[in-house]
Every structure is written in structure tokens, then in C-alpha cells.
Amino acid sequence: xxxxxxxxxxxxxxxxxxxxxxxxxxxxxxxxxxxxxxxxxxxxxxxxxxxxxxxxxxxxxxxxxxxxxxxxxxxxxxxxxxxxxxxxxxxxxxxxxxxxxxxxxxxxxxxxxxxxxxxxxxxxxxxxxxxxxxxxxxxxxxxxxxxxxxxxxxxxxxxxxxxxxxxxxxxxxxxxxxxxxxxxxxxxxxxxxxxxxxxxxxxxxxxxxxxxxxxxxxxxxxxxxxxxxxxxxxxxxxxxxxxxxxxxxxxxxxxxxxxxxxxxxxxxxxxxxxxxxxxxxxxxxxxxxxxxxxxxxxxxxxxxxxxxxxxxxxxxxxxxxxxxxxxxxxxxxxxxxxxxxxxxxxxxxxxxxxxxxxxxxxxxxxxxxxxxxxxxxxxxxxxxxxxxxxxxxxxxxxxxxxxxxxxxxxxxxxxxxxxxxxxxxxxxxxxxxxxxxxxxxxxxxxxxxxxxxxxxxxxxxxxxxxxxxxxxxxxxxxxxxxxxxxxxxxx
Amino acid sequence: xxxxxxxxxxxxxxxxxxxxxxxxxxxxxxxxxxxxxxxxxxxxxxxxxxxxxxxxxxxxxxxxxxxxxxxxxxxxxxxxxxxxxxxxxxxxxxxxxxxxxxxxxxxxxxxxxxxxxxxxxxxxxxxxxxxxxxxxxxxxxxxxxxxxxxxxxxxxxxxxxxxxxxxxxxxxxxxxxxxxxxxxxxxxxxxxxxxxxxxxxxxxxxxxxxxxxxxxxxxxxxxxxxxxxxxxxxxxxxxxxxxxxxxxxxxxxxxxxxxxxxxxxxxxxxxxxxxxxxxxxxxxxxxxxxxxxxxxxxxxxxxxxxxxxxxxxxxxxxxxxxxxxxxxxxxxxxxxxxxxxxxxxxxxxxxxxxxxxxxxxxxxxxxxxxxxxxxxxxxxxxxxxxxxxxxxxxxxxxxxxxxxxxxxxxxxxxxxxxxxxxxxxxxxxxxxxxxxxxxxxxxxxxxxxxxxxxxxxxxxxxxxxxxxxxxxxxxxxxxxxxxxxxx
Numbered sequence: 001x002x003x004x005x006x007x008x009x010x011x012x013x014x015x016x017x018x019x020x021x022x023x024x025x026x027x028x029x030x031x032x033x034x035x036x037x038x039x040x041x042x043x044x045x046x047x048x049x050x051x052x053x054x055x056x057x058x059x060x061x062x063x064x065x066x067x068x069x070x071x072x073x074x075x076x077x078x079x080x081x082x083x084x085x086x087x088x089x090x091x092x093x094x095x096x097x098x099x100x101x102x103x104x105x106x107x108x109x110x111x112x113x114x115x116x117x118x119x120x121x122x123x124x125x126x127x128x129x130x131x132x133x134x135x136x137x138x139x140x141x142x143x144x145x146x147x148x149x150x151x152x153x154x155x156x157x158x159x160x161x162x163x164x165x166x167x168x169x170x171x172x173x174x175x176x177x178x179x180x181x182x183x184x185x186x187x188x189x190x191x192x193x194x195x196x197x198x199x200x201x202x203x204x205x206x207x208x209x210x211x212x213x214x215x216x217x218x219x220x221x222x223x224x225x226x227x228x229x230x231x232x233x234x235x236x237x238x239x240x241x242x243x244x245x246x247x248x249x250x251x252x253x254x255x256x257x258x259x260x261x262x263x264x265x266x267x268x269x270x271x272x273x274x275x276x277x278x279x280x281x282x283x284x285x286x287x288x289x290x291x292x293x294x295x296x297x298x299x300x301x302x303x304x305x306x307x308x309x310x311x312x313x314x315x316x317x318x319x320x321x322x323x324x325x326x327x328x329x330x331x332x333x334x335x336x337x338x339x340x341x342x343x344x345x346x347x348x349x350x351x352x353x354x355x356x357x358x359x360x361x362x363x364x365x366x367x368x369x370x371x372x373x374x375x376x377x378x379x380x381x382x383x384x385x386x387x388x389x390x391x392x393x394x395x396x397x398x399x400x401x402x403x404x405x406x407x408x409x410x411x412x413x414x415x416x417x418x419x420x421x422x423x424x425x426x427x428x429x430x431x432x433x434x435x436x437x438x439x440x441x442x443x444x445x446x447x448x449x450x451x452x453x454x455x456x457x458x459x460x461x462x463x464x465x466x467x468x469x470x471x472x473x474x475x476x477x478x479x480x481x482x483x484x485x486x487x488x489x490x491x
Numbered sequence: 492x493x494x495x496x497x498x499x500x501x502x503x504x505x506x507x508x509x510x511x512x513x514x515x516x517x518x519x520x521x522x523x524x525x526x527x528x529x530x531x532x533x534x535x536x537x538x539x540x541x542x543x544x545x546x547x548x549x550x551x552x553x554x555x556x557x558x559x560x561x562x563x564x565x566x567x568x569x570x571x572x573x574x575x576x577x578x579x580x581x582x583x584x585x586x587x588x589x590x591x592x593x594x595x596x597x598x599x600x601x602x603x604x605x606x607x608x609x610x611x612x613x614x615x616x617x618x619x620x621x622x623x624x625x626x627x628x629x630x631x632x633x634x635x636x637x638x639x640x641x642x643x644x645x646x647x648x649x650x651x652x653x654x655x656x657x658x659x660x661x662x663x664x665x666x667x668x669x670x671x672x673x674x675x676x677x678x679x680x681x682x683x684x685x686x687x688x689x690x691x692x693x694x695x696x697x698x699x700x701x702x703x704x705x706x707x708x709x710x711x712x713x714x715x716x717x718x719x720x721x722x723x724x725x726x727x728x729x730x731x732x733x734x735x736x737x738x739x740x741x742x743x744x745x746x747x748x749x750x751x752x753x754x755x756x757x758x759x760x761x762x763x764x765x766x767x768x769x770x771x772x773x774x775x776x777x778x779x780x781x782x783x784x785x786x787x788x789x790x791x792x793x794x795x796x797x798x799x800x801x802x803x804x805x806x807x808x809x810x811x812x813x814x815x816x817x818x819x820x821x822x823x824x825x826x827x828x829x830x831x832x833x834x835x836x837x838x839x840x841x842x843x844x845x846x847x848x849x850x851x852x853x854x855x856x857x858x859x860x861x862x863x864x865x866x867x868x869x870x871x872x873x874x875x876x877x878x879x880x881x882x883x884x885x886x887x888x889x890x891x892x893x894x895x896x897x898x899x900x901x902x903x904x905x906x907x908x909x910x911x912x913x914x915x916x917x918x919x920x921x922x923x924x925x926x927x928x929x930x931x932x933x934x935x936x937x938x939x940x941x942x943x944x945x946x947x948x949x950x951x952x953x954x955x956x957x958x959x960x961x962x963x964x965x966x967x968x969x970x971x972x973x974x975x976x977x978x
Contacts, residue, residue, distance in 0.1 A: 084549045097548065104542060106549060208549040215778035243551050244780050322778055325581050328592020329546040333645070344587055344643075371583070371773035380775060 005030035006171040010075055010228035013174055017063065017074045024056035024063070024074030027174075028118050031076045034172045035120065038491070041143040043157075043166040045081050046089050047121040052076065055118040062116070071235045073116030078173035080164050081122040082129055083109045083219075084208040088119075092210040093127040093137040093160075096355025097336045106208025107240045108177060108219045115235035120173055123163030127357045128327065129184055129212040132429035134162025135416060136359040144192055144413050145170040145488035149454035155413040158188030158429070164222045165192040170491045175223035175232050179209060181216045182315050183409075183433025186445035189222055190408035190458025193447045193486060195475070196222040197229050198433075200466045201440030202247035204233075205240030211326040213319040214245075216437040226446060226475045230254035233468065249466055257469035258476040263297030265474065268401030272308040273432060275410065281451045282407045289405055289448055289459045292481035293474065303397040303404065307389045308435060314390065315434040316427060317370050317383035323360075324367025330355060362423065391439040398464050403474050406432050408445040408458030436462050444471040447484040456486065497665040498706065501737045508733045509702045509710060510663035512725075514676060516655045516686035517630070517694035518561045524629050524653035525552030525595060532692055536635075536646035544651040546590035551779050554579075558653040559783065560793060561685045562602050562627050565655055567794050568683045569622050571606025575787060577626075579780045583773040588632035588645050596656075598774040601626035602783065608659075608679070609802055610671045611820050620672055621660030630654050655686065661700065661710070666726040673697065673722050674824070678801050682826045690721050697725055701732045703740065711736070712746040716753050716760055728753035732760050804829055812841035821849050827863050834870035839877055847877060851891065855898045867901045868894070876904035884908065885915050886965050917964045919971065922955070925963070926975050929954045940976055951976065 005027050008016065016022055032049050059074035084090045084102035091097040105113070113119070126136040133156040134142040144157040144166060157166040161178035165188030168176050178185045180198035189196030197220045204219040211217060221232035234255070239248040269290060274283070290300050332338035332351035339354050341347030356364070370379035397404065410431055419425050436443035442465070445458040459478055463470045498505040523530055526543040543550045566573050580598040603625035610618040632650035636643050657676065663669050677688035677695060688695045697720075702713035716732060719725045731753070736746050750769070751760040776782075799807070801823050808819035808829075822832045822845060836844040852873065856866060876894055879885050885893060885908055896907045908914055916922060929951060930937050940947040951972055956963055 090548070092548070100548070102547065102549075104547075206549070207551050210548040211779075213778075242553060244553055245778075321775060325583050325593050325773070325775070328583060328585065329548070329590060331585065331587075331592060333587050334545055334590060335547065345585075348585055368773065371775055373771045373773075376773075376775070 006034045006174070008174065009225045010072070010174045010223055010231055011225065013075060014073075014231075024059040024118060025053060027074060028052045028056040028076045028120070031120050031173060034170070038145075038170050038172055041145065041166050041170055041172075042140050043123055043142050043163045043170065043172055044078070044121045045091060045093070045124050045139045045163070048088060048119055051088070052118050052120050055113070059116050059118065070114060070116030071231060072112060074118060075116070075174050076118045076120050077112065078120050078123045078164060078167040078176035079109055080161055080177050080179060081125055082179050082210045082212075083177055084210065085109055085119070085122065088122060090122065090210070091139070092129070093125040093139060094330075094355065094357070094360070095138040095337060096330045096351070097210075098138070100336050102208070104208060107205035107242065108209065108236045110208075111236055111238060112177070112232075117235070123167050123173075123176060125163050126160035126184075127360050128210065128323070129160040129179055129181055129217075130323070130359050130363055131159040132183070132187055132426055133414075133416070133419065134159040134188075136357055137162075138357060141416055142166045145491045146192065146413060146455055147489065151453070153415045155415050155455070156191070158191035158409075158413065160184040161188045161196070161222060165189060165194055165196070168192070168194045168222050168224060169488060175221055175228055177219060177236070178222045179212075179217055179219050180433075180437065181212050181218075181319060182437050183430040185220045185222060186408050186433050186443055186458065186460055187429055189445040190447070190456065190460075191413040193456030193484065193488070194222055194224055195226050195229050195444070195446055195479070196220060197233060197444040197468065197471060198436060198442060199233060199237060199468055200247075200442045201437075202245055203237045203251075203442070203466065203468070205238070205243040205246045207240055207242040207246075213322040214326060215322060216315075216319055218437070226444075226472055226479045227255055227258055229444070230258060230472045247466070252469065254468060254472050257472040259473060260477060260480065261297075262293060262474055262477050265293075265298045265403070265470075266401040267293050267298045267300050267474070268303035268397055268404040269300060270303050270305045270308065270397070270404055270406060272305050273406045275431070279411060282410060282457065285448045285457050285459065286405070286407050289478060292478060293405070296477050296481065298474070301401055303401055305390075305393040305397060305435070307386060307393050310386045311390055311435045311438060312427060312431055314383045314386045315430065315438060316366070317379050318387065318438070320363040320367030321371050321380050322367070324364045324371065327356075327360070327364055359423070387438050390435060394435075394439050394441060394462075402464070403470050404462040406460045406462065408432060408460040412451045412453065412455035412457055432460060441465055442468050442471055444475045446475045446478045446482070448478065448482045449484065450486055456484070497668070499703075499733055499737060501741050503741050505706060506703045506733070506737050507706050508664060508666075508729065509661050509704065509713070510665075510669050510729060511661040511700040511713075512659045512663065512669060512672060513698040513700070514657045514673070515696045515698075516565075516657060516680055516688070518558050518627075518653035518655055519685055519687060520555060520558050520561060520653055522555055522557075523651040524555055524558050524627065526651050528651065530652050532694070534648055536644070536648060538648065540647040540650065544590065544647055546592070552595060552777070554780065554783065555653065558627065559602070559785075561653070562625065562655055563785065563790055563793050564683050564797065565657075565680065565685045566603030566606065566625055567790075567797055568679050568685075568800055569603070569606035569608065569625065569657075571622055571625065572604035573785065573790050574600065574602055574604055575785045575790070576600065577602040577783045579627075579777045579783065580774045581777045582628075584770045586631070586634075587643065588634045588647070588650070590632065590647065590650060594629055594631060595777055595780070596628035597626035600782075608672060608675055610668060610675055612668065612671060615816060618662075618668060618671075620662045620668075623658040623660050625655050625657045628654050628656060661702075666729040669699065669729055670722050670726050673725060675801070678824055678826070682798055682800050684798075693720065696720055699725060699729060699732075701729055701736065702746070703733055703736045711740075712748050714746065714748065714760075715750050717750055717763060719753050724753060724755050727755065727758060728760060731758060735760065812836060812845070814842065814845050818845045818849060825863070831863055831866075831870045835874045835877065839874060839881070843880075844877060847873060847894075851894050855895070867899075868897050872897060872903055879904055879908060883915060883917065883964065885913055886961075888965070889913050889915065889961055892961075913962060915964050916959050916962045917967060919967065922959070922963050922968055922971050923975070925955050925958045926951075926972055929958060930975065937976065941978065948972070948976070
């Protein structure tokens with residue numbers, strides 16, 4: 001029995017725990033076994049079995065004593081290694097932070113522990129969340145549990161939350177925390193047949209999350225159902241006075257949004273997202289998604305987001321600019337890696353050259369360049385202006401529609417080695433997702449079906465600011481219409 | 492503007508010095524600008540450092556409202572525009588005592604805009620000096636290079652402490668004006684309670700921009716002298732730097748725009764880095780902080796609590812107490828002096844009190860190098876002394892001796908007068924007796940006086956005063972002496 005506990009959804013596991021079908025310890029053990037079995041996927045950087053078992057035991061005791069239980073009491077979760085965890089190594093996937101054990105707990109994970117959740121370990125990710133394949137991690141790439149039909153080539157789980165996606169998809173966690181700066185939740189969710197939501201900027205506290213691009217970063221959950229994400233986000237979100245950009249708005253019970261009723265709801269199809277040379281399979285799924293919602297009573301409308309084509313270049317100016325400044329603190333002086341040098345500058349150069357991988361160095365250089373005297377106006381300032389124009393596009397579109405439906409990614413998961421020669425090709429993975437980050441809007445990716453090679457594809461919904469409910473409601477309908485029951489073989 | 496006396500004479504003619512000052516004033520606040528860590532001076536190294544100040548991963552700044560209030564208060568005190576919306580930017584550079592690799596500052600949208608400081612120069616000349624802006628920023632930590640032969644130590648206690656950078660227009664024309672500007676600015680900050688102005692502890696630091704030109708010429712290339720830490724050094728640095736620039740220009744050379752340091756021990760400025768070596772700070776709005784938006788009502792509330800500032804106080808001292816402009820300036824220049832003066836002046840002759848404070852008290856304080864707040868003679872004690880003069884218990888001359896004794900012993904005036912028997916003699920009989928005795932001893936001088944040598948009156952006054960131990964009431968003595976000498 002307990003060997004299958006890791007196949008449950010969060011909602012299912014909560015039910016089983018409530019009925020005392022199994023204990024939180026048994027649930028954790030099932031996951032710890034799966035983690036051990038699938039270590040080849042390299043999803044976890046650090047496993048914390050002792051912590052998992054003691055937290056699970058505490059949950060079981062709370063239940064036995066009939067104490068007040070949290071929304072996630074006894075639920076085994078994986079934590080992206082971007083979240084600082086008290087006394088547990090936190091690396092952001094980088095050599096420069098190898099061995100760093102923060103003396104503090106991020107607000108989001110603290111909220112989860114307060115809700116009774118159990119930590120299984122810290123999961124792999126692209127270094128400093130910069131990547132769409134998880135291949136930039138210092139701790140190695142992560143395997144996608146899915147394979148192309150008749151092909152055993154190892155595929156990437158997407159990124160940057162590749163470890164979260166792989167762990168959830170391979171049943172090594174019931175759910176995982178993740179972060180999304182340009183698509184880092186939604187793209188890996190689409191690649192692994194899981195659900196992931198990037199909430200509105202300001203919904204979850206960024207305190208204690210290693211910063212990549214502060215104006216774009218947002219934490220969110222990944223899980224195997226829309227409802228599971230709703231449960232998790234409810235526990236993660238909330239105002240935090242320690243983050244000046246976190247918003248003081250009430251967090252509703254998102255599971256109540258899953259009514260299945262989308263009658264009269266207006267769904268926008270942005271015409272500019274129909275890219276030249278777009279895969280017919282993606283286009284077909286997109287069309288199918290619209291049909292499902294129409295059948296459920298929603299109204300489908302074409303909308304225009306005319307500045308869409310500028311979103312990716314805008315993103316690749318703003319995100320590196322902020323990153324170049326955010327990553328200045330990794331200097332070898334106070335924590336993490338230090339490579340000795342002849343002088344202070346020499347120590348900085350050696351530490352950062354050895355501590356940061358190629359993609360991180362590339363982005364620091366781009367960011368430094370676009371902020372430099374003489375280039376600031378041409379790049380950074382222009383990008384900020386475009387950001388406002390893109391935001392205005394959405395403001396106008398949301399006068400006519402309640403949510404916007406797009407594909408999550410331009411393709412299904414690719415193999416390690418594909419897409420890696422040209423960074424621009426890699427950046428194109430984010431083409432449908434970056435806009436939501438630039439304007440702070442919430443976006444969810446829901447599995448829509450399999451492509452001809454048997455790989456999952458995702459559909460994305462973008463909603464109004466702080467209207468995560470609409471995403472859960474419509475996402476729930478997409479989920480049940482798609483009836484996505486496929487599982488990666490062998491998991 | 493080109494006041495003759497401010498010009499410097501070179502070989503080729505007269506030169507004008509153009510000065511602009513950037514003052515970093517540490518905000519008086521319990522906690523730092525973006526963290527809850529304490530700002531107390533003198534704590535053990537690295538004991539007042541939060542995770543935010545040490546820039547640990549994932550840490551975020553949260554603005555300290557009180558520091559904003561202090562900046563607004565200072566802006567109002569400088570009669571400056573308060574910008575209801577301002578923006579915090581990151582100033583990026585690498586240094587070991589700058590943990591985040593950037594300093595949070597305000598670049599293009601500071602919290603305070605244009606204002607004015609009025610300087611009172613010698614001869615009653617008033618100079619209006621423009622304030623360009625005031626912005627809030629964090630201080631960096633401190634690097635200690637003298638603790639170990641090969642290593643540098645870092646103390647992050649100061650990291651994140653709130654500073655106000657107050658930038659003047661290039662309106663100053665001499666080292667005296669620069670000094671007057673700093674003193675006036677410090678006085679205003681102290682009145683407002685927004686900065687203690689202590690340059691020795693580094694809570695007020697000054698960068699000086701210096702350029703020179705021939706009168707009527709366009710502005711010359713400027714050099715910035717960084718981190719000068721006393722008003723005296725500011726003056727010296729300006730003198731030396733102006734001379735250096737004039738010499739170069741008169742030799743046919745040109746000034747390189749650069750940052751320089753003043754070495755007080757050698758009395759010279761030397762190059763720190765040139766324009767080419769200058770940092771590119773890559774300023775951009777800090778995405779961790781929202782723009783700072785102030786409620787105009789809140790600003791009005793702060794304005795309503797502003798204390799009376801030196802200029803207003805000076806004007807009031809003139810109108811209310813009838814003081815001279817000079818005395819009013821001296822007595823209103825520092826908050827503590829003004830408070831002291833007004834405590835003594837209450838119910839007493841304000842001019843007499845002004846004289847006592849500015850000559851006797853300041854004289855004694857200067858002699859022992861004490862500040863008015865440490866004066867051994869309190870305002871009430873000085874008042875007691877002045878009362879004894881007013882009611883004729885002692886003469887003004889004796890009072891000076893009594894004051895000296897008060898300053899030395901801390902005893903009240905009355906006690907000293909009683910103990911030393913300094914009570915003034917107003918008994919006509921006693922004074923007459925003393926006069927008779929002196930006249931008898933100096934019959935020749937009496938004859939000379941009566942023969943027309945009026946000047947001898949002073950001699951007689953001195954002699955009688957001496958005979959009475961200085962205690963004779965001077966007016967009475969004069970009157971009786973004149974009558975007796977007249978025969």
C-alpha cells in the first residue's frame with residue numbers, strides 16, 4: 001500500500017491522512033524511497049530524510065492529539081534550492097554558494113511549515129534560476145521522467161525549476177515550491193505534464209528567496225493537479241512586512257474557485273502569439289483548449305497584444321540588469337566560495353570566475369553593459385518604456401476578456417544537447433511566458449495533452465492582477481476537459 | 492558675486508575661487524535606513540549588523556519611516572522643496588565594506604529639492620547659498636587597514652546607517668564662506684535634531700568641489716576633495732587646492748578633473764583617481780523598493796513641529812531683546828547657547844545678560860576648552876549673579892571676580908559673596924572715611940586736582956576702591972569723592 005502513497009495528489013493524501021488510512025511518516029517514507037530509487041534524475045541537490053521524518057512525526061502527533069492542523073499538514077514537499085532554509089544548504093544551483101547554510105528561513109517556506117508541510121529536501125535548478133533546461137546547474141542537469149516514444153534519449157525537465165518539475169512528475173514529492181522570473185514555473189510544468197502557477201507579483205513574499213531579477217521573481221507551487229496548486233498557493237501566499245513589494249491583500253481559499261463553472265466567462269486568444277513556424281501540434285492544442293472552454297460555456301474572443309514581439313528582448317535587458325546588481329554580493333567576502341587572490345580585486349575576479357557558471361557570467365555581463373553610462377538610455381530605459389507599453393496592452397485586453405489563453409511553450413521537452421549551442425534559441429522557450437512576468441500578472445500552466453512523440457504539452461492562462469481565482473477556475477475546467485491521465489513510464 | 496576681498500592674487504592677476512560642498516550628514520535615528528539594527532556609535536565591531544546590512548542572500552530592505560521623517564524635517568528646515576515622490580536607486584560598485592555590491596541611494600529623484608542657506612558674513616553681509624538637493628542613502632561599512640600586517644578588517648556596524656547627502660550650488664567663493672556654510676548647516680541640523688554634526692565621529696563629512704577662474708571667465712574644471720573631516724581642514728584644503736590650480740593655470744597647464752584627498756599633516760591635496768578611473772556606478776531604480784510617496788498632510792504635520800531656527804531666532808533676539816545684530820547672531824548660532832541665553836534673560840536686563848554670556852561666560856569656557864552644555868556655571872547660577880548686580884549687592888567689577896570663583900568652584904554667587912565678604916559698601920559714612928584717609932595721605936595730589944588736574948580723579952577712585960577692598964559702590968564713591976575734592 002504505502003509504496004503507492006507517492007502517487008496520490010495532495011488533496012488525496014490529505015483525505016487519506018484525515019481518514020487515518022496512513023500516517024504522514026508513511027507518506028514521507030514512500031517519497032524518500034522514490035527519491036532513492038530515482039537518484040539518476042538528479043532532481044534533489046540535498047535530501048533531508050531526517051528532517052522529513054521528524055516533521056512528519058510531529059504532524060502525526062498533532063493529528064493524534066487532535067490539535068489544530070494546517071492546510072498542508074503531513075504533506076511531503078520538495079523545496080527549490082533558491083529558497084533559504086534554516087540550517088540546510090541553499091545553493092541556488094551555484095558553486096559560489098556551495099556549503100552555504102542560511103541561519104534563516106524564507107517567508108514562503110516558513111509559511112509552508114506553519115501549515116504543517118514536511119520537507120523532503122532541496123531540489124535542483126538552473127544556476128541562480130537562469131536557464132530553461134536545468135543544464136546550467138553547477139550540480140548537474142536534471143532528467144525529465146518523460147521519454148519520447150521509442151527513444152531513450154534523456155530529456156530536460158525545463159527550467160529553471162527543473163528539479164521541482166522532475167520531482168513532482170516522477171512522484172518524488174507531492175508538490176514543490178518553485179520560482180518564476182520569465183517562465184521558470186510554467187515552462188517546466190509544461191515539459192513534465194504537471195501544473196504550475198506563477199502568482200501575481202507581490203502575492204508571495206520574496207524574503208529569503210535568493211534574488212535573480214527582483215522586479216520579476218515570484219514564488220509559486222508546482223503539483224500534479226490544479227487543486228493541489230490551489231491548496232499550496234493558499235499556504236504560501238500572504239503579505240510580508242519584510243518584503244516592501246509584497247501586497248497587503250487577503251488570500252482567499254483558492255480551492256473554492258474550482259467550481260467548474262466558466263459560463264459567460266470571456267477568454268482572450270491573443271493573435272500576436274501565433275508565431276511564424278509554430279509547431280502545428282502546439283497550434284492544435286491551443287485551438288482544442290479554446291474549444292473545451294467554449295463547450296463549457298465560456299466566450300472566446302480574439303484580443304490583441306501588439307507589443308508582444310518586444311517582450312523577449314525587453315526581458316533579456318531588464319532581467320540581466322537586475323541580476324548583475326543582485327549577484328554583486330557573491331564576492332567571497334562574507335559567505336560561500338572564496339578563491340584567494342593577490343589583492344581584493346584579484347580575489348573578487350578569481351572567486352566570481354570560478355564560482356559562477358557560463359550562463360550566469362553571460363547575464364552579468366549583459367546586465368552590466370546595459371546599465372553602463374552611455375548605454376543605459378538605449379537599453380535599460382527603453383526596455384522600461386516597453387514594459388509600460390506591454391502592460392498597457394494587457395490593461396486594454398482585460399477590458400474585454402477575463403483570462404487569456406496561450407500555449408505554455410513553443411515546443412515539448414527537448415533532449416540534453418539540443419538547443420544548447422545558441423543561447424537565443426534557448427531564450428525562445430520563454431516567449432509565451434515572459435510577458436506575464438514583465439507586467440506582474442499571474443499565469444498558470446496546465447497539461448493539455450501529449451504530442452505525437454508522447455510528450456506532454458501545456459496550456460497557459462494569464463489573468464488579471466490578483467485574480468488567481470480565475471486561473472484556478474478556468475484551469476480546473478481545462479484540466480478536466482483535457483482529462484490528462486498520462487504518466488511518465490516507470491514512475 | 493566677485494567680492495574683491497575674496498579674490499586670490501596670482502602672478503597673472505586676480506583669481507576667483509568657485510566652491511560647492513557635498514555634506515554627508517548622519518541621520519539621528521535609533522535604527523538603520525533599511526534594517527532594524529542599532530546605529531549607536533562606539534559599539535564593538537560587527538555587533539550591530541543585521542542580515543540585511545551584511546547582504547545575505549534573499550534579504551530585502553524595508554524603509555525606516557523615521558529616517559524619512561528626519562530627511563523631510565531637514566528639507567523643511569532648509570526652506571527646500573519636499574518631493575512627494577522620490578525614488579531609491581542602486582549605486583553599484585565593488586568594495587569589501589559594501590556587502591551588497593551596491594549602495595541604496597537616490598539619484599535622479601531625491602526626496603528634497605532646491606533650498607537656501609543664508610550666511611552672515613563679517614560686516615553684516617548676508618550671502619544666500621543655494622541648496623541643490625538633499626537625498627537619503629545608506630552608509631557603507633568601515634575598512635580597517637591598520638589591524639594586521641597583511642589583512643584588512645571589516646566593521647559593518649556603520650553599514651546601512653542613514654545619511655543625508657546635502658549638495659550646495661557652486662555659490663561659495665572663499666574658504667571663509669565654506670566654513671560659514673558648514674557652521675550654519677550644522678547649526679540648522681542641530682536645531683532640527685536631525686544630525687548631531689559631529690565631524691570627529693564622522694557623523695558629518697564633507698566633499699569639496701574646487702575650481703578657479705579669472706573674474707568674468709566661464710567656470711573652470713573642478714576637482715573634488717573627498718571626505719574632509721573638520722571645518723578647519725576644509726578651509727585649509729580649499730586654500731591649498733585653489734593655490735595648486737592657480738599655479739598650474741599660470742604655468743600654462745590645465746586642470747584635470749579628478750578626485751583628490753587632503754592630507755592635513757602635509758598640508759596638500761593629492762590625486763586619488765582621475766575622471767577616466769572614475770567608477771561607472773550603473774545607477775538604476777532599486778527593484779526591491781517601491782517609489783517613496785509622501786502624504787502632503789504628513790509633511791504638514793512635520794512642518795508644524797519644526798523648532799524656531801537660527802535665522803528666525805536671531806531676528807527675534809533683535810526685536811524682542813533689543814540686541815545688536817552681532818550679539819543676536821552669536822547667541823542664536825547654536826541651539827544650546829540660545830537656550831542658555833534665554834533662560835538667563837528671562838525677567839532680567841537682556842542686554843546685560845547678553846554681555847555676560849558672550850564675554851565672561853564664553854571667555855571662561857574658551858579658556859578651559861568646554862562647550863556650553865558642560866559649563867560649571869548654569870544658566871540659573873549666572874542669573875543669580877546678575878540679580879546681585881541688579882540689586883546693588885555687588886558691583887559689576889566685583890561680579891567678575893565672583894563669576895570667576897563660581898566657574899572654578901561651582902558655588903552659587905550668593906555663597907561666594909557672603910564667604911568672601913564681597914557685599915558692596917553703600918554706607919556713606921564708611922566711604923567718606925575712606926575718602927578722607929586717602930585725601931589726607933595725598934594732600935599734594937589733592938592740591939594738583941584742585942589746581943585743575945581733573946585726570947587725577949581716576950587715581951583717587953582707584954585708591955579709595957583699593958582701600959575698601961573693591962567693595963565700595965562705584966556710583967556712590969564717585970559722587971562723594973567729587974564732592975569732597977571740590978572742597
